[in-house]
Amino acid sequence: MNNKLIDFIISLPFLWLGTGLLISSNGDKNLVAIILISLVAILIKYKFTTFKENIKSPIIKMLIISCLYLTFSYFYHGISSTEIRTFIACTIFFLFVPSNILSEKKLTMLCAASSIISFIFVYYHYIHLSIPRANWPINAIPYSTVVATFSIVSLSILISTKSKNIKLSLIPVILLLILTLIITETRGTWLALIITCSFIATYNHFKLHKALNWKSSTLFVLAFLIALSLSHAQLNKRIAQTQQEYKAIMKGNLNTSIGLRLQMWSIAPQLISEQPIVGLGKTHINKINELYKEGEISKALYNFQPPHYHNQFIEALVKKGIIGLALLLLLILMPSLIIKKSDLNYTSKIMIWGISILFLLSSLTDVPLRNGSSLLVYFFLVIYPCIHINQTSKE
Template sequence: MKDKICSFFILLPFIWLSTGMLILKNGDKTMVAMVVISIVATLYSYGTSSIKQNLSNKMLWLVIVIAGYTIFSYTYHGLSSRELRAILASLLFLLFLPSQLITQNRLVIFVVLGSVVSSIYAWYYSVYLGLGRSWPINPIPYSTLIASFAIMSLGLVISHDKKRVKALTLFAFLFCCYALILGETRGIWLAILMALVIITCYSMIKFYRPKYWLYLGAFILLICTVGVIVKPQIEQRVTQTEREYKAIQSGNLCTSIGLRLQMWQAASILVEDNPILGLGDSHLKKIDELYKQKRISKCLYDNQPPHYHNQYLDRFVKNGAIGAILLIALLLLPLSKLKQKTITQQYFLLGTISVFAVASLTDVPLNHGQTLFMYFFYIIGVGCLPLLKENVIHD
């Protein structure tokens, strides 16, 4: 009983990520307290023995480097304190986390719980209250969280050997698909579709079996069924996209898509000012200068973009080439030893990284506290654990 209580407190950050952080607007701030509780519980139960084991994980050293450069950037020219707080809290949690507590049964609980809570949240505000996309939490990064839970649910459907767990995680996946459509975030729709294509191709190549074609057909049928249920939301978003496209053709770049195009163009100009270390918070002053020079439009200037709706360009502008290289490393290095991981880890890595990599084309998921915790906990903490025996990760 004592061990179960200690394990609960040690894994409290994972539990909070699947519950409270999906409900509270500032849930990522509360996560810091959860990490502190987890570390205290770990020290009480295991002492510092887990630190040595975790430091053998090369990806953790990358997080240490990223944390160090983020502190430097924050001190040198200013950056978001929320981003810094999430990175440091994640680093400390992963440093102390006893990896033997991560089992597939617990992952099923975390992922299904997160899928259900996030889906109910989307339904409550979009349908029950009739607020559309006016959620207390920004619907764009929130949709990234939903997409991550969706793709991990799908990974568990494929990798788990128990039929009841397959059924449970399949329903979790469908709930998330429904919630994603309610979120009406086009960039995340593209991200989840690309992740599904990548997961399907990977499964066909690595574990070729005729039944995967049946799985693929069943998934397509189920997703289409969900699409029919929320057909009005899809049609509304498609119609809006057509209107914006026509507006851009006529020279009006002050639409949602048009502003993104302008942001990308402005970012390509701003990187020239400090290509190595970036501009930090001073990028907004440079926006003012570009407007005075009549190099950007008034609607973009009035928007005063806190970021540039592209993670790669945004990181280049604010953190320079060093920050951009570290970003690419964070997305690609976890895949370098994919074949050495368990099946569950492989799907978590491939699917979630695909979601974040594609979502980063139109948003900045790694600038937000909630999505940063999601990425670090599941990619570094679960996907890149030191090689575990199959019966441990599969419980």
């Protein structure tokens, strides 16, 4: 088989991140099939040589332990099938995948593809068809996290690349990504992205004693301001809605979007105390029903029957216990600890730190490491480079 064709098949899972994952409601499930096809190509070209190298990675060992615990949880009290499927598929793939797939040029092309496809998707459903985001074929909240992730990747390349052509090509990419993110009306992701971009600028200046290139800064700010001016209607609408919710909460009405979150977080200690070590799994909903019968939660929360707790850390403690929380913290913090002492290139470091911070902040109001699409993006853009840290550093 032609080497170029094999290399293309191997890279298909990465290509899917910026294309199919953003238009298909079953994008995360489809990726599992694509991973299997890619694995066949990897075995044809590399046999088990990549496996022998990858198995040595500490982050691979962490993933294997996580898969074992998730499997136990799945059969013991039930957990999300999406989560365990994604963990197992990615762990197997990362055991064999080579280190030379992602490059600055390929990442730029991936960001470009994601910006065009995601913008068309949200524009078509929200603007053209006037479909509320709650009724989109893909959940708007994890969708916004994926879009924000590609924004961080684009910014990381913009401030570090020496290529003028790549810098200029990234401006319309960032513009479209920010526009798309604003249209999703996801407040938590907006805030997480703003804080993460601020971190990147601060780190770039104080840690490396390197001022942001004024041209890159100007281009990014210009793209940001254009995006704000083009989407002011959506911004004003969401700000007004937030103000209304705040006033309602001040009056004691917790049956709003933010109010329901506050209710979920307030009952979390009671749920966690039921099974603090291994969590409640899917049986958490039985406890919700009990609390309603005892008059401890509102009818609105009972009717909502929360599938998750809009906080990744509370979600982990309630459903997977202290063990689940420990593995979650490893998943978020381990990449940053690994690259801190490495000689990984500057673009990759900023990208990994930036995405890690984005997910950490997003985890305060959502569950990005439970949803299939956002979890996949985290695995492929943060975990994958860390597995090959020694090899990519040399390259």
